[in-house]
Amino acid sequence: MPEVAVSSPASRGLSDRLSDLLWSRQGLLILLLILPPALWLGIIYLGALFALLAQSFFSIDPFSGLINYEFTLRTYGELFRAANLDIIVRTVLMAGCVTIAAMIVGFPVAYYAARYARGKWKALFYLGVMLPLWSSYLVKVYSWKLILAKEGILSWLFETLHLSWLLDAYLLLPVVGGNSLSVSWTxxxxxxxxxxxxxxxxxxxxxxxxxxxxxxxxxxxxxARPGQTFRHVLLPLALPGIVAGSIFTFSLTLGDYIIPQIVGTSARMIGQAVYQFQGTAGNIPLAAAFAVVPILIMGVYLYIAKRMGAFNAL
Known part of the structure; x- marks a missing residue:
């Protein structure tokens, strides 16, 4: 019989021994797999958050304009000044209104896709929903600015339908109106x-x-009537998904600064305040304190969403 050569442990390569080690110690393998993303999350993301939190406990010297690196809560006290508090309230109200409107508009579309769309129609649904996400964010915002402008398509449509008086009457409203829709909260x-x-x-x-x-x-x-079925059966079962969607819409609106910068009034939102205080004003502690506000709000919001089972729908 021919002899079969058996390689000794000493003759095995380093890769073979390392493979055996990882196979026998699954915990070590999992640790090596999650270590790079964990380091990225810990150093880049959490590190930046802690640096931001530390900056918020400093203050600006009113005479020199330099940062005073002494622990103080005075910067957080500035958030309760009337002008700064208006920014916070305005942003939270806008985020809440956008979230509620997205629920109202999005639910019928989602219900149709889940219950009736089949085959190519379901593919068309996903294409229609995802298509806006494939285009540039700035292109979409500037396109809407042109649509909502006084000489834009929407004004032309109202004029064609002889409803310019209705648009003009709406723009005269004190809070939601303005010179045109492109420079209004609407x-x-x-x-x-x-x-x-x-x-x-x-x-x-x-x-x-x-x-x-x-x-x-x-x-x-x-x-049960259709309304009762909706309230007592369909809505409770769909609520985790609705709350999961509200996490995105609420948080993204809360921190956005580009849309209010391009479309809307000159009144600031939290994202704009952070950008301006950190950039042109040079008040980094106040910018950091403003940036902590959405984090705290979303922390409470995520806790409530978790209690409602929203994470099961993500």
Missing amino acids: GTFLVFLYVWLPFMILPTQAALERVPPSMLEASGDLG
Whole structure:
């Protein structure tokens, strides 16, 4: 019989021994796999957050304009000044309005896709929802500025339908109006809604996909009217997806500074305040304190969303 050569452990290569080691110690393998992203998250992301938090506890010397590196809560106290508090309230209200509107507009679209769209129509649905996300963010915002301008397509449409008086009457309203829709809070709201709407539709549609049609049919068989079926069966089951979508729409609106900079009034939102205080004003501690506000708000929001099971729909 021919002899079979058996390689000794000493003759095996380093890669073979390393492979055996990782195979026998699964914990070490998992550690090596997650170590690079964990270091990236810990150093780049969490490190930047801690640096931001540390800056917020410093202050600006009113005479020299230099940063005073002594621990103080005075910068956070400045957030409660009337002008700064208006910025926070204005941003939270806008984020809340955009989120509620996205729920109202996105739910019927998501329901149709989950219940009725099949085959090529479902593919067309995903294409229609995702297509706005494939174009440039700035191109979309500037396109809406042209649409909402006084000489834009929307004004031309109202004029063609002989409804210019209705648009003019709306623009005369004190809070939502302005010289044109492109320089009003209504314009800012519409652009926010358009840009972030896909982030509400997709989680809601995923949650509605999990609702068995037999439950809706059973509700009707037991004598429930369509409104009762919606309130007591469909909406509670779809709520985790709706809340998951609201996490995106609310947080993205809360921190955005480009849309209010291009479309809307001169009144600032939190993102603009952070950008201006850090850049032109040079007040880094106040910019850091403003940046902490959305983090705290989203921390509370995420806690509530987790209690409602929203993360199961992500």
